[in-house]
Amino acid sequence: MRNGSMSEYAGSTRRAVRSRAFLVLPPLLFVSVAVTVGFVASKTVRRPYETAFSHLFFSDTLHMKAWLITAALLLALVQLLTASRIYEVLRFPPKGPFYHLMHRWSGRTAILLTLPVAYHCVFLLGFGTDDARVYIHSLLGSFLYGAFLAKLLVVRSSGFQGWALPLGGGVLFCVLAGLWLTSAFWFFRAVGLGI
Numbered sequence: 682m683r684n685g686s687m688s689e690y691a692g693s694t695r696r697a698v699r700s701r702a703f704l705v706l707p708p709l710l711f712v713s714v715a716v717t718v719g720f721v722a723s724k725t726v727r728r729p730y731e732t733a734f735s736h737l738f739f740s741d742t743l744h745m746k747a748w749l750i751t752a753a754l755l756l757a758l759v760q761l762l763t764a765s766r767i768y769e770v771l772r773f774p775p776k777g778p779f780y781h782l783m784h785r786w787s788g789r790t791a792i793l794l795t796l797p798v799a800y801h802c803v804f805l806l807g808f809g810t811d812d813a814r815v816y817i818h819s820l821l822g823s824f825l826y827g828a829f830l831a832k833l834l835v836v837r838s839s840g841f842q843g844w845a846l847p848l849g850g851g852v853l854f855c856v857l858a859g860l861w862l863t864s865a866f867w868f869f870r871a872v873g874l875g876i
Contacts, residue, residue: 750795
């Protein structure tokens, strides 16, 4: 083997190893954030309604949380539609940067809407294991921001394969949908819409 081809081979091998190591970062970030949130929530002393908590213009805190997570899920659906348009899976007018802008801002707004809900769940309710629904909800709640940060890492980096971003977005959407099903959907069926 010639010296030139030997150094090219060594360089391509180093890039391949670095690329494979880089692929481990999103799952590692996902797991570390999920474990941290779950750990913090498990250490919460459960006195959720002894602590004052704003419920904005809603009748109570639980209705506020249910409606905020519902709005976040609707914005996540906007994310799916705009991503489908951006990647030309769906083709509907108009063309142009409108969908990119809508995609970014619907995602930002959805995450912002989850913050008061997450604060109440993590720091006032804690990690619940009362029944299967509560346990699944607590697990999904622990996963939410890990999935978000892993997707953000993939979005902001150029070293990932084309399938990584749709996978990250899909995982994040599924976690949010699971959270909605185990909280707002259940709550609306049990208590009502509170309108």
